[in-house]
Amino acid sequence: MQEVASAKFFLYSPTRLRSGKHLELIERIAAIIEPSLSARGYEAVRIKITGGKKTVVAVEVDRLDDAPVGTDDCAKAGHLISAVLDVEDLIEGPYNLEVSSPGETRPLKKLGDFERFCGKEAEIETSAPVNGRQKFRGKLLRTEQNIDDAVVYLREECDTGAAEFGVPYGGIKRASVKRF
Numbered sequence: 001m002q003e004v005a006s007a008k009f010f011l012y013s014p015t016r017l018r019s020g021k022h023l024e025l026i027e028r029i030a031a032i033i034e035p036s037l038s039a040r041g042y043e044a045v046r047i048k049i050t051g052g053k054k055t056v057v058a059v060e061v062d063r064l065d066d067a068p069v070g071t072d073d074c075a076k077a078g079h080l081i082s083a084v085l086d087v088e089d090l091i092e093g094p095y096n097l098e099v100s101s102p103g104e105t106r107p108l109k110k111l112g113d114f115e116r117f118c119g120k121e122a123e124i125e126t127s128a129p130v131n132g133r134q135k136f137r138g139k140l141l142r143t144e145q146n147i148d149d150a151v152v153y154l155r156e157e158c159d160t161g162a163a164e165f166g167v168p169y170g171g172i173k174r175a176s177v178k179r180f
Contacts, residue, residue, distance in 0.1 A: 022049060025049065025090060025091075026047050026049060028090055029047055029057070029085070029090060030044055030047055032084055032085075032088050032090070033059070033080070033081050033084050033085070036080045036081075036083075036084055037061065037077060037080060037081070038064070040076065040077075040080060041063060041064050041065060042061045042062065042063060042064065042073070042076075042077050042080075043061065043062055043064055044059055044060070044061055045060040045061060045062045045102045045106065045107060045109065046058075046059070046060040046102065046107055046109070047059050047060075054093075054094055054095065054096060055091060055092075055093065055094070055095040055096070056095065056096045056097075056098060057085070057091065057095055057096070057097050057098070058097075058098040058099075058100070059077070059081055059097070059098070059099050059100075060099075060100055060101065060102045060107075061073065061074065061077040061099060061100075061101065061102075062101065062102055062106065066116075066179075068101070068179075068180065069101030069102075070101075073101070074099045074100060074101065075099075077099050078097060078099035081097060081099060082097055085097070102179075103179075104178060104179055104180055105176045105177070105178055105179070106176060106177050106178075106179050107174075107175065107176050108122065108124075108172075108175040108176060108177055109175075111143060111150050111152075111169055113177075114140060114143050114152045114169070114175070115142075115143050117140055117177045118140045118141060118142060119139060119140065120139070120140055120177045120178065120179075121137070121138070121139055121140075121177065121178050122137070122138065122139070122140045122154060122175060122176065122177045122178075123135070123136070123137045123175065123176050123177075124136045124137075124152070124154065124167055124172055124174075124175040125172070125173045125174045125175070126167060126168075126171045126172055126173055127171050127172075127173040128171055130165065130166075130167055130168070130171065131165065134173075136154060136156065136165055136167060137156060138154040138155045138156035138157065138165070139154060139155045139157075140152070140153075140154050140177070141153040141154055141155055141164065143169070144166075149168045149169055149170045149171075150168075150169035150170075151166040151167065151168055151169065152166070152167045152168075152169055152172070152175075153165065153166050153167075154167070
């Protein structure tokens, strides 16, 4: 299935970087680091930029082979990201780069993330109610592309049986999968 939606990256900024330019900077960082990371078997899961006395660029990385991310992986990815950011010179002034793993509960941002983790337990929160609800928890089944949007399907188990739900990808506010 072809991915039609662009990557969504989580961002947070408590101070001077909160603006459309901030989002643009995060998107530019994602675009320039992804090829280098992907070539080495990694992907950026989440990028955050915080400001204060010194800017902090925090990048969560995951392994494309689904193995757990270790400290060596963070160091390798950090060297790659640092080299690319230094060459591109996107960030004004000095900054600290922090690279970490997404941990046991990995956020799902791109449509490909939902496809990649089919069969795993996920939690999804929507920005508007779907079938009268905004929170879903169940096994990811599949994704399907419709004319207007993609739909993520999951199966919830409960005491009275099981139900399958289709959640519009564009309406997902937050989603995560338990990895290990």
